Amino acid sequence: xxxxxxxxxxxxxxxxxxxxxxxxxxxxxxxxxxxxxxxxxxxxxxxxxxxxxxxxxxxxxxxxxxxxxxxxxxxxxxxxxxxxxxxxxxxxxxxxxxxxxxxxxxxxxxxxxxxxxxxxxxxxxxxxxxxxxxxxxxxxxxxxxxxxxxxxxxxxxxxxxxxxxxxxxxxxxxxxxxxxxxxxxxxxxxxxxxxxxxxxxxxx
Numbered sequence: 001x002x003x004x005x006x007x008x009x010x011x012x013x014x015x016x017x018x019x020x021x022x023x024x025x026x027x028x029x030x031x032x033x034x035x036x037x038x039x040x041x042x043x044x045x046x047x048x049x050x051x052x053x054x055x056x057x058x059x060x061x062x063x064x065x066x067x068x069x070x071x072x073x074x075x076x077x078x079x080x081x082x083x084x085x086x087x088x089x090x091x092x093x094x095x096x097x098x099x100x101x102x103x104x105x106x107x108x109x110x111x112x113x114x115x116x117x118x119x120x121x122x123x124x125x126x127x128x129x130x131x132x133x134x135x136x137x138x139x140x141x142x143x144x145x146x147x148x149x150x151x152x153x154x155x156x157x158x159x160x161x162x163x164x165x166x167x168x169x170x171x172x173x174x175x176x177x178x179x180x181x182x183x184x185x186x187x188x189x190x191x192x193x194x195x196x197x198x199x200x201x202x203x204x
Contacts, residue, residue, distance in 0.1 A: 046163050151170065
């Protein structure tokens, strides 16, 4: 009887230790890497993206992307709670009289086209060039991206960097050239920190 009780207590102790270890691992994955402008934006590099690609088959709605010196493509999903939150932030900025940055483009990944169109309508995103990407096929095949929300930065039609984010503050909206440069520098530092952290974790 005593032996059985001791074994039971040992198993419970091991279970508690494993539970805390799993919680710590989950927290390390979800914790933001670095704040921008005093706001936690949870920027993380998106390694799955086709960094360096320029041979992209652009739909007519996004045909301006490869013609611009600097363009940001935002990928939302209708099934993503964070995407809805960020879309609401963008909508609030637009209703306040400010414009979405001219070089901001939007892709809405969805199971059906009607659901994507409803997302665009609900969050008043028609001001920005956009497409509704049924089942995320174009995003996956052309950009290599299956994660949302994500932002992809293009320079003269070439995919320079890609990252996931947790707030509209991570996007270069309504910024002057100097402010945008500062934001880009902050993004680069955050992305580098993320990659270094991942490498250190692998090495450990």
